[in-house]
Amino acid sequence: MTEVKKRMKLAADLSADSNTRRINVICSTEHLDRDGDIIVQHGWHLATYLKNPVVLWAHDHKQPIAVTRSIGVRDGKLQAEIEFPPSGAVRQADEIFALIKLGGVNSISVGFRVIASEPIPGGRGMRITRAELLEISVVSVPAQPEAVIFERSSSDHARAVIADMRRSCAPLPGIDSRRDDIARLRGSDSRREDIARLRGDSKRKHISYTGS
Secondary structure (H helix, E strand, O other), rough: OOOOOEEOOOOOOOOHHHOOOOEEEEEEOOOOOOOOOOOHHHEEEEEEHHHEEEEEEEEEEEEEEEEEEEEEOOEEEEEEEEOOOOOOOHHHHHHHHHHHHHHOOOEEEEEEEEEEEEEEOOOOOEEEEEEEEEEEEEEEOOEEOOOOOOOOOOHHHHHHHHHHHHHHHHOOOOHHHHHHHHHHHHOOHHHHHHEEEEEEEHHHOOOOOOOO
């Protein structure tokens, strides 16, 4: 089974009480996307997804961040209500929710299996007439740019989470000491070779950092 993924901008209604931790999103429309495809909205099969309506971060099945409380085709679009865990329960969910509220993340992507399709006359893509929804993800890059955010709000809590994210990123080891070495050598023509060596070591050195 081949899973297809389509992305679009997140249409998030954040006008409700932030304590509910819920947002309304448009997951798919019947407009031509960047791949040249059209998904017929009334052709969505949702039964499989409703058995486990999890929302992922960037299609990573190891990173669930929310759940879908309701989903269906309304006004010719696949729309869903997504609920994030209570504040403080899941750190990554808090970070993504804060980024959504601040506008740093504004896209939704659906993963699905094509059941039936046909070529678009004169086009380069397919008209997908039936599709089985497998998963929904919050992502960063849209495929359907016509879906825009129609309301966004920010909060002190959201800004605090972003600040905490920045503080949690420790400086890369060795950078400050190497800069000091280069600074001491600057201005000394006789030690240009030492400067070149230090810079060469910095370029060759690979530092891996994974945030907690």
